[in-house]
Amino acid sequence: MQAQMLEGGFAEAPRDAAIAFRAAMRAMAMPGAIETLTGAAGPAPLSPAASVLLLTLCDPDTPIHLAWAHDTQDVQEWITFHTGAPFVAADQAMFALGSWEALAPHQDYAIGTAEYPDRAATLIVEMPALAAQGACLSGPGIETEAQLTVPDIAFSQVNARLYPLGVDMFLTHGNRVAALPRSTQVR
Amino acid sequence: MTDYNFAYLDEQTKRMIRRAILKGLAVPGYQVPFASREMPMPYGWGTGGVQLSAAVMTPDDTFKVIDQGSDDTTNAVSIRRFFERTAGVAVTEETQEATVIQTRHRIPETPLEAGQILVYQVPIPEPLRFLEPSEVETRKMHSLEEYGLMHVKLYEDISQHGAIATAYAYPVMVRDRYVMDPSPIPKFDNPKLHSPAIQLFGAGREQRIYAVPPFTKVVSLDFEDYPFEASKAEGACALCGADNSYLDEVIMDDAGHRMFVCSDSDFCTTRRARGHVGTEGVPS
Ligand SMILES: [Zn+2]
Numbered sequence: 165m166q167a168q169m170l171e172g173g174f175a176e177a178p179r180d181a182a183i184a185f186r187a188a189m190r191a192m193a194m195p196g197a198i199e200t201l202t203g204a205a206g207p208a209p210l211s212p213a214a215s216v217l218l219l220t221l222c223d224p225d226t227p228i229h230l231a232w233a234h235d236t237q238d239v240q241e242w243i244t245f246h247t248g249a250p251f252v253a254a255d256q257a258m259f260a261l262g263s264w265e266a267l268a269p270h271q272d273y274a275i276g277t278a279e280y281p282d283r284a285a286t287l288i289v290e291m292p293a294l295a296a297q298g299a300c301l302s303g304p305g306i307e308t309e310a311q312l313t314v315p316d317i318a319f320s321q322v323n324a325r326l327y328p329l330g331v332d333m334f335l336t337h338g339n340r341v342a343a344l345p346r347s348t349q350v351r
Numbered sequence: 352m353t354d355y356n357f358a359y360l361d362e363q364t365k366r367m368i369r370r371a372i373l374k375g376l377a378v379p380g381y382q383v384p385f386a387s388r389e390m391p392m393p394y395g396w397g398t399g400g401v402q403l404s405a406a407v408m409t410p411d412d413t414f415k416v417i418d419q420g421s422d423d424t425t426n427a428v429s430i431r432r433f434f435e436r437t438a439g440v441a442v443t444e445e446t447q448e449a450t451v452i453q454t455r456h457r458i459p460e461t462p463l464e465a466g467q468i469l470v471y472q473v474p475i476p477e478p479l480r481f482l483e484p485s486e487v488e489t490r491k492m493h494s495l496e497e498y499g500l501m502h503v504k505l506y507e508d509i510s511q512h513g514a515i516a517t518a519y520a521y522p523v524m525v526r527d528r529y530v531m532d533p534s535p536i537p538k539f540d541n542p543k544l545h546s547p548a549i550q551l552f553g554a555g556r557e558q559r560i561y562a563v564p565p566f567t568k569v570v571s572l573d574f575e576d577y578p579f580e581a582s583k584a585e586g587a588c589a590l591c592g593a594d595n596s597y598l599d600e601v602i603m604d605d606a607g608h609r610m611f612v613c614s615d616s617d618f619c620t621t622r623r624a625r626g627h628v629g630t631e632g633v634p635s
Contacts, residue, residue: 177362179410182365186407188373221366221373222366223366225363278494281381346377
């Protein structure tokens with residue numbers, strides 16, 4: 165277990181994180197675009213993409229909520245060792261990690277305030293599949309329309325109506341990532 | 352071995368800036384607060400743009416810096432060298448070749464493409480600041496979409512000058528929600544804010560980051576009877592003959608002769624290399 169905790173981090177953190185952030189930023193800037201994240205792999209059930217996101221974005225300043233299957237001692241130790249992020253309940257989280265079902269109830273996460281809409285949670289949703297098909301997306305970052313497998317169309321519609329408040333999501337599967345910011349219209 | 356981190360900033364600072372960028376992209380035009388750091392830059396250029404460039408740069412990037420359209424000013428050269436040295440990136444003066452372009456006061460004439468990142472150095476990020484000095488009040492105004500005063504001010508400009516006098520930092524409405532200061536670009540550049548590129552704005556002293564994702568709706572504020580006009584000086588570039596680029600007036604000699612030349616030096620150079628010649632130009 166000790167060995168597993170120490171493994172799976174970035175080989176060369178500054179460069180690996182820079183390359184990973186570019187992919188994450190492109191995903192968030194262009195909802196529906198599927199990017200690749202490599203360079204880190206935490207213990208199961210963490211996907212490589214979610215592992216890379218955590219190492220790129222999280223540290224002692226970012227409370228994380230681990231949902232159900234992801235809330236294991238292995239995962240906790242790995243995140244603590246590599247990021248130092250504290251673990252908290254859903255309503256305190258800056259980042260939340262798990263399958264869509266496990267992340268419920270989804271209205272518990274911070275959606276920001278009228279004056280500080282940036283104080284909203286980012287959900288990292290581990291998906292059973294991720295492809296450019298399914299729901300139809302439009303909004304900032306999308307020239308006309310994009311297609312993407314999303315976890316919950318109805319939730320995203322409610323979330324978009326809260327704009328400029330609302331949660332933002334990264335969708336992960338294997339080493340792939342896409343994003344669904346609150347600005348995206350989903351149908 | 353080098354004694355500084357990749358792209359100079361430490362990893363924790365970069366993570367903080369990167370999180371702010373992501374929230375900025377999720378809420379286009381909204382100013383995200385961040386904890387600005389000191390940068391080893393000459394005074395007067397500002398550090399918001401440099402901090403953004405440091406947070407987004409990868410080793411594979413090709414970096415370009417323009418200052419008022421020019422790649423050759425002292426500041427443009429020193430920032431280019433800074434990232435050449437601290438991030439080991441390739442540098443260029445060609446807009447098309449660049450993957451990350453840091454700019455002050457211009458958007459390149461050559462249309463940007465998908466995948467490119469344009470980083471703006473911003474002196475005053477708050478478009479409502481000249482109406483309301485209090486940060487608490489402007490934040491409240493944004494939250495309530497209270498932009499009536501801004502429209503009144505613009506309309507006053509028209510009644511006094513017969514046209515909207517604001518020639519730089521002309522305010523825009525982003526995605527029908529936030530009024531945003533596009534930094535002191537000439538209003539000629541405003542239509543280019545609707546772009547396939549990712550646009551990031553950084554104000555170091557005021558500690559704000561904001562963003563415009565590709566293809567985001569950006570509308571320059573105007574009125575039915577006074578529609579927005581992306582105006583520039585009449586005439587063509589004296590060196591390359593372009594009549595569709597933003598022109599700077601330069602004094603040629605002690606007798607005070609003046610001519611208009613492209614503000615975008617790469618655009619002008621590229622045109623001349625292709626054989627375009629203006630009235631004062633010499634064939635290359
Ligand atoms: Zn010219």
